[in-house]
Amino acid sequence: MERGNTKQDILEAALDLFSVQGFEATSISQIAGAVGIRKASLYSHFESKQAILDALVQDVLVQYGEHSIFARTDWEKDAEGIPVTPDAAVQMIQGQLRYIIHDPYISRARKMLVIEQFQNPELAKLQTKQNYTDVMQYFTGMMKRLAEGGILTEYDPQIMAAQFCLPISVWINVCDREPEREKEVMELVEKHIRQFFRLYQKA
Amino acid sequence: MERGNTKQDILEAALDLFSVQGFEATSISQIAGAVGIRKASLYSHFESKQAILDALVQDVLVQYGEHSIFARTDWEKDAEGIPVTPDAAVQMIQGQLRYIIHDPYISRARKMLVIEQFQNPELAKLQTKQNYTDVMQYFTGMMKRLAEGGILTEYDPQIMAAQFCLPISVWINVCDREPEREKEVMELVEKHIRQFFRLYQKA
DNA sequence: GTATAGCTTCCTATCGTTCGGTTGTCAATA
């Protein structure tokens, strides 16, 4: 037989299915089928269906903490990473956007959280943290530094961050639902960033 | 016995359950139980579980078309409705927000669409139309008029609309997940609108 | 030779759905 990564395969298959159908609508036979084993064999690796979801959520949490720039970046220490021109900002955001939209793990995890967010207060908090709180913190820090550096005018940095990143957040959702709109969205993102810089530029 | 609105009761109970658990996770016994009848009696009113969802989606569509200001308002004809001062804008948006967040029908319909959006391309389109396209159109029109009227500086009105309404859109989702954050969100909305007007105000 | 990870088989609960039958209401008929 020679497997050895079956447990990981199960998690990947489960994420794949949960992110489209949701947890309840997905059967363990389906998951087992996707992995290539019988459903009873699944119980060699997980003690229940719920345990698969729990492991998945745990995994999302760990992966997120380790890899998301929003959870990691500290602008105080990484000042030279800040985009100080509109061109740099467009490049940086569009790059991150393409990654966030297309990375199979990130995009599936995001969709799963969207579907399951009302099931469980814990999932709701996680969803808010990943897609709102941390992102807002990240960009609030960036806006603060841009204002301190004299690049942008000093307004409330939290509101600046909201106006900068929350439209992009909605556009990600649009792409998740209708991938064919990605090009249109990317153009809007560019226009948005340039207009944002022009607006907040020091007079 | 004296009923007569059972069909409507079923739709309401179904929306109530679908908006939290989703379609697949909700059983017809549950729906019947919430209405106060046996599950077999449900089939006197709907021929299948799917038919309940279909009727619900149809109902959402109709209700939306009839009552949503985003689907109805034409700024060309209703020019005096436009908020021309920050105070008026704050008042208008906060009022609409409170309504959209708390109306039991609207909020449940919104949550159901969020949960089911990846199941069905039709639902995805409906979700995008209601919560993105129509809203953007509404505010793009408003921005155009505000620029024509000399209230705001002439920038790309579509981008202005995005920067104005899409953050609010995200804040609605935050309130859906964590209702206790409503007050915080309302304050952010006010700050956001005032800052937006200050920024785009004609110099 | 003991784990490990797969298998087959089987269990029970519940799913959506159908069926046959029992009410209560109401309009038409006698």
Added chain:
DNA sequence: TATTGACAACCGAACGATAGGAAGCTATAC
């Protein structure tokens, strides 16, 4: 006015299918 029949709403019981899961067997690998 009294009787009838159609009809809609509801019910209990049961359907086949499938769900999540348990038990025990087998083959491979260290």
